[in-house]
Amino acid sequence: MKRLKIVSVLTVLALLAWAFAGPGEKYFDIAKSLDIFATLFKEVNAYYVDDVNPKKLVETGINGMLDQLDPYTDYIPEEDLEAFSIQTTGQYAGVGALIGIVNKKTVITNPYMGFPAQRGGLRVGDEIIAVNGQNVQGKPTSEVSALLKGKPNTEVVMEVKRLGEKAPLSFKLTREKIKIANITYFDMIDAELGYIKLDEFTPGAAKEVEAAVSDLKKRGAKKLILDLRDNLGGSLYEAVNIVNLFIPKGKEVVSTKGKVEEWNKTYSTLNNPLDTEIPLAVLTSGSSASASEIVAGSLQDYDRAVLVGQKTFGKGLVQTTRQLAYNAQLKVTTAKYYIPSGRCIQSIDYEHRKSDGTVSKFPDSLKREFKTKGGRKVYDGAGLDPDVAVEATRFSSAVVELVGSGLVFEYATKYCSEHPNPASMKSFRLTDQEYQKFMTWMAEQKFTHATELDQKADELIASAKREKYYDELQSQFNELKTRISQNKNTALTRNKPELVHLLEQEIAFHYQLAKGQAEVMLDRDPEVAQARNVLADAGGYRKILSAN
DSSP states (O other), rough: OHHHHHHHHHHHHHHHHHHHHHHSSHHHHHHHHHHHHHHHHHHHHHOOOSSOOOOHHHHHHHHHHTTEEEETTTEEOOOGHHHHHHHHHHHEEEEEEEEEEEEEEEEEEOTTTTTTHHHHHTTTTTEEEEEETEETTTTHHHHHHHHOOOSSOOEEEEEEOOTOOOOOEEEEEEOOEEEEEEEEEEEEEESSSSEEEOOOBBBHHHHHHHHHHHHHTTTSSSSEEOOOOTTOOBBHHHHHHHHTTTTTTEEEEEEESSSSSSGOOEEEEEESSSSSOOEEEEOTTOOOOTTTHHHHHHHHHHOOSSEEEOEEEEOOOEEEEEEEEOOOOEEEEEEEETTTTTTTOOOESSSOOOTTTTOEEEGGGGGOEOOTTTTOESSSOOOOSSSEEEOOOOOOOHHHHHHHHHHHHHHHHHHHHHSOOOTTTTTOOOOHHHHHHHHHHHHHHTOOOHHHHHHHHHHHHHHHHTTTTTHHHHHHHHHHHHHHHHHHHHHHHHHHHHHHHHHHHHHHHHHHHHHHHHHGGGOHHHHHHHHHHHHHHHHHHHHTTSSS
């Protein structure tokens, strides 16, 4: 069997070499390189001291080759197709729950609203200990997830540990087709302002946005906030259709240009819009990318919306999926996209790598000026610049490590088990007394974290030892390390405001998922507050969108 696999690989490589044979130095180089790879593979397999895994060896070679391109060009072997399909379509069959590892326990991190897990009573923080009688403690999440998925209308029994319950709880659920919603939350912020949080661009996203806008308008919305923060993108078609909701029919939204000219295409609005007049603010962040940037950039180019937040990621590359042999696929970057002003917002130059293989952003000297429909100046090569900039919230290393440790999640689970009847999330706030309980609990967990000061101090001490100064400076170094340690011990006190907000968000999510999390934070969200101010001032809104 192993020999057959090797022969198959060599045959494919030989056919590829033949297919590319032809006039021109480039095609000769391709055929030559493939021939070298095939013979090298044969020699390694025949003479390497240990047995080699042909599949693994070839995949390593493929991935190494693709690493020289951009991070969006990927090889997808047959066994990964299901995960890729879920990622691109948002659909699968199962119980509708996201799971993860928190402090070596497999827990439910998000039971999607309205699906079997949530309807059946499972909660955020429940530890999964068995699926259909099979113990899954210590198993990778991929294995547990595979057990939970299956054909629609089949049953699965989950056994979980829940904080506050003495015995494990058992849940019998019926699997069904799961379509993850693109919009995680929408509601009226006040009597005239609607808010929509769009997290994905999977099929159906535009229909969801259309339904949300229509619903909000019926409830009195005269202004809208579309939140695209941390939205990594997805379907280009959905992006075009979302833009179409706010600009007239027949307007260009985005064009793609690549090596294969017949694949170049211009995407325009095909339908009558939902509303071309309602004042609109779009929230962006450094993680707003791809389809998010098409929506935000097109609306900016048509002076149809004010962008509020931070500069976007800058992904102006288009991927196409190509079928390979043996049911494998290649997701390959085939073009760059250009928004109506003519600019490409791609910010990283993958074509020209440094000698060490790293890539850089396009320098400011290469950025070009473009104009919006109304004559405002905009630039390419660096993502989208917001019309109204809001500095991103920055957390200390202690807060970042604390959240990454899973302890904030675990405390939220503990808090919810002790307070089973939550108040309205819009008014939910942690008291000073409750935060003190958190600090006491944290002391029991013996949480430690490394800081930049620790690293710098260690580097300074190492340098002193190399330079033979350490002995005479040892007492000062010891005092420095002591002060740094004391400083770390007060991290929970010094970072109290940020940690209180993060705890409130996590607790609200445990209680009411995305709805609760949005409600607890919206009235103190800096980007939302700025967008509200912009939309409240009609004259200021028009001035931002004016070239004068």
